[in-house]
Amino acid sequence: MSRNDPEGDPQEHAHGDAHDHNGSELSEMDLRVRALESLLVEKGYVDPRALDILIETYEHKVGPHNGARVVAKAWRDPAYRQWLLDDATAAIASLGYTGRQGEHMVALENTPALHNMVVCTLCSCYPWPVLGLPPVWYKSAPYRSGAVIDPRGVLKEFGFELPAEVEFRVWDSTAEVRYLVLPMQPPGTGGFSEEALAELVTRDSMIGTGLPKMPESKRELA
Amino acid sequence: MNGAQDLGGMQGFGPVRAEAGVSLFHADWERRVLAITLAMGAVGKWNIDMSRAARESLPPAQYLSSSYYQIWFEGLQKLLLSTGLATEDEIRTGESRNAAAPLPRVLMADEVPAALLRGSPVNRPATTSARFKVGDKVQTRQLNPSTHTRLPRYCRGRKGGIVALHGAHVFPDANALGLGEQPQWLYTVRFDASELWGTDTTAASVCVDCWEPYLDDLDAGST
Numbered sequence: 339m340s341r342n343d344p345e346g347d348p349q350e351h352a353h354g355d356a357h358d359h360n361g362s363e364l365s366e367m368d369l370r371v372r373a374l375e376s377l378l379v380e381k382g383y384v385d386p387r388a389l390d391i392l393i394e395t396y397e398h399k400v401g402p403h404n405g406a407r408v409v410a411k412a413w414r415d416p417a418y419r420q421w422l423l424d425d426a427t428a429a430i431a432s433l434g435y436t437g438r439q440g441e442h443m444v445a446l447e448n449t450p451a452l453h454n455m456v457v458c459t460l461c462s463c464y465p466w467p468v469l470g471l472p473p474v475w476y477k478s479a480p481y482r483s484g485a486v487i488d489p490r491g492v493l494k495e496f497g498f499e500l501p502a503e504v505e506f507r508v509w510d511s512t513a514e515v516r517y518l519v520l521p522m523q524p525p526g527t528g529g530f531s532e533e534a535l536a537e538l539v540t541r542d543s544m545i546g547t548g549l550p551k552m553p554e555s556k557r558e559l560a
Numbered sequence: 561m562n563g564a565q566d567l568g569g570m571q572g573f574g575p576v577r578a579e580a581g582v583s584l585f586h587a588d589w590e591r592r593v594l595a596i597t598l599a600m601g602a603v604g605k606w607n608i609d610m611s612r613a614a615r616e617s618l619p620p621a622q623y624l625s626s627s628y629y630q631i632w633f634e635g636l637q638k639l640l641l642s643t644g645l646a647t648e649d650e651i652r653t654g655e656s657r658n659a660a661a662p663l664p665r666v667l668m669a670d671e672v673p674a675a676l677l678r679g680s681p682v683n684r685p686a687t688t689s690a691r692f693k694v695g696d697k698v699q700t701r702q703l704n705p706s707t708h709t710r711l712p713r714y715c716r717g718r719k720g721g722i723v724a725l726h727g728a729h730v731f732p733d734a735n736a737l738g739l740g741e742q743p744q745w746l747y748t749v750r751f752d753a754s755e756l757w758g759t760d761t762t763a764a765s766v767c768v769d770c771w772e773p774y775l776d777d778l779d780a781g782s783t
Contacts, residue, residue: 371589371633373654375596377646381660383603387669389595395676397584397591437679442726459568459712461612462628471584471594475576477628483570486714487753490762495576505764508753510568512710513746513769514682515726547578 396471402541404435405468405518409544410535412445413523423447426518430468440467442515446507448546453504454519455492455546457485458511465516469541476545486510489546496547519546527553561613561706562713564620569714569757590629597632602675604664605643609736613708614638684743686728690772692747696722697778700749700770708736711774715766718755719778723767724748731771744771 378384408430412419422429426443430436443465446454458464459482464472475481484492489506493499500506509517521543527535530553542548585591601611615635616623623631640646645661667675692698702717703709710732728743735741749770753763 367630367633368587368589371592371596374633374637374651375592376654377650377656378596378600380656381646383645383660383663383666384596384599385666385668388599388667388672389592391669391672392595392598392676393591395672396594437677438675439679441679441681442683442729444724457568459714460565460710461615473579473584474586474628475578478573478576479567479570479624480573480576482567483573484576486568486763486766487571487757487760488762492576496578506762507750508763508766510712510715510766510768512712513726513729513732513771515746515748515769542578547576 396466400466401470402468402539402544403536404433404470405465405541405544406536406539407433407532408435408468408518409520409539410532412520413527413535414532419520422520430518435467437467439463440465440516442513443468443518444515445518445520446509446546447520448522450522451503451505452507453489453493453500453546454507454509454517455485455489456509456511456517456519457482459483459486460510460512463511463514463516465518468518469544473541481547493547496542498547498549519544521550524550524552561616561708562704563616564618564623565612565616566713568712590627593629593633593636597636599667600636600639602665602667605645606639607735608680609708609730609732610639610738611635612732613736614642616708682730683727684730684741686743686745688745690725690745691777692722692725692745692772692775694722694724698722698747698749698770698775699778700774701776703774705733707733709733711770712768714756715749715751715768718751720749720751720755720768722747723750726769729771731773733771733773744773746771747775749775 379386408422412422418429422445426445430440430443448454462472462477464476481492486508489508511517521539524538527538538551538553540548540551543550601608615631618631618634626634637651640651641648647658650657697719698721699719700711700716703711724747726746729746730741731744747770748767750765750767753761753765756766
């Protein structure tokens with residue numbers, strides 16, 4: 339297991355180890371989980387078809403494309419933006435995104451003077467209805483430990499830097515309130531459709547560990 | 561509890577490795593752990609705070625050397641054992657040796673979509689008026705329970721300001737112990753980063769959601 343990982347950082351690497359040089363650990367987990375699942379099915383505690391639907395839902399249906407639609411709509415529609423900032427749970431529910439791990443939503447507005455970053459230092463709290471399941475790094479020790487003390491350093495590890503005068507505000511998801519960052523709209527996209535804007539909204543820009551993509555035309559000029 | 565889950569501000573884990581693409585699972589067993597954890601969470605034998613407490617109470621060395629879904633798997637096993645739904649022998653062999661325990665409910669396939677969209681809101685009718693309002697200055701209490709809490713170590717005994725009220729929410733410190741929901745007012749408290757870390761930080765401020773029993777009034781000089 340990752341105890342032997344010479345690079346440390348076990349929560350990031352445990353999976354990779356299993357693939358690379360520790361296949362026995364993977365198969366041991368595989369066998370233990372299979373045993374437990376078959377026990378739970380045999381006892382009638384779980385419906386095996388429900389398990390498949392749960393996986394299908396979070397692997398393929400719910401994901402950051404939901405949040406991107408929320409952000410794009412807020413960029414296009416000032417009234418929706420205000421609603422999102424005033425009552426994110428209702429504004430997000432109006433697009434059909436509700437439920438587990440998104441029961442109590444708050445939107446955080448980035449401005450030229452303020453950058454918001456969301457973390458869960460204690461576990462892995464994350465707004466599932468708008469972003470899907472958290473990526474591995476979000477649950478890892480490096481991110482959970484670092485974001486609250488050195489958000490600027492963390493952002494740099496994602497390849498982004500912001501001017502020194504921008505304030506970093508970190509939100510630790512310690513309760514059942516879930517946070518969605520409303521990133522700043524890229525310049526020069528004022529006439530874009532909601533669909534085109536949604537294409538620019540990355541998952542990480544809604545966590546605060548990234549920024550939205552620049553439109554193709556701007557990237558070519560840059 | 562002051563366990564290994566409470567990672568805020570620790571150092572030495574190395575850089576964040578942001579993997580390319582949307583990487584959610586690295587092995588099929590991780591999908592299965594997610595699904596059986598969610599399905600068993602719905603049967604009504606324990607609550608989300610008990611689940612978190614089960615994961616956090618892993619020995620720190622084990623917690624830090626496990627991948628996230630390994631931690632979930634270990635937590636689920638603990639809950640199955642502590643509630644008598646399965647024995648160690650059954651979990652190891654994967655074969656049922658005892659009669660199934662009665663469950664309040666089982667999450668059936670056709671109920672999954674509605675159950676997920678409904679979620680489990682934790683806001684409850686408030687039975688008291690809120691002790692604090694936006695703008696009040698507060699100090700977090702110096703709490704070190706050996707049981708579940710959601711007040712991270714890095715912001716205990718620190719001064720901050722109330723920036724939001726969220727109504728009364730289920731109180732995890734009680735709910736994790738099976739003592740009932742005991743709803744408490746929930747606030748967002750903003751701390752200057754210097755109050756938490758001195759000058760060794762690149763944050764300007766950190767916001768933490770705190771239930772009323774985590775907080776003392778600083779304005780009234782009650783310290």
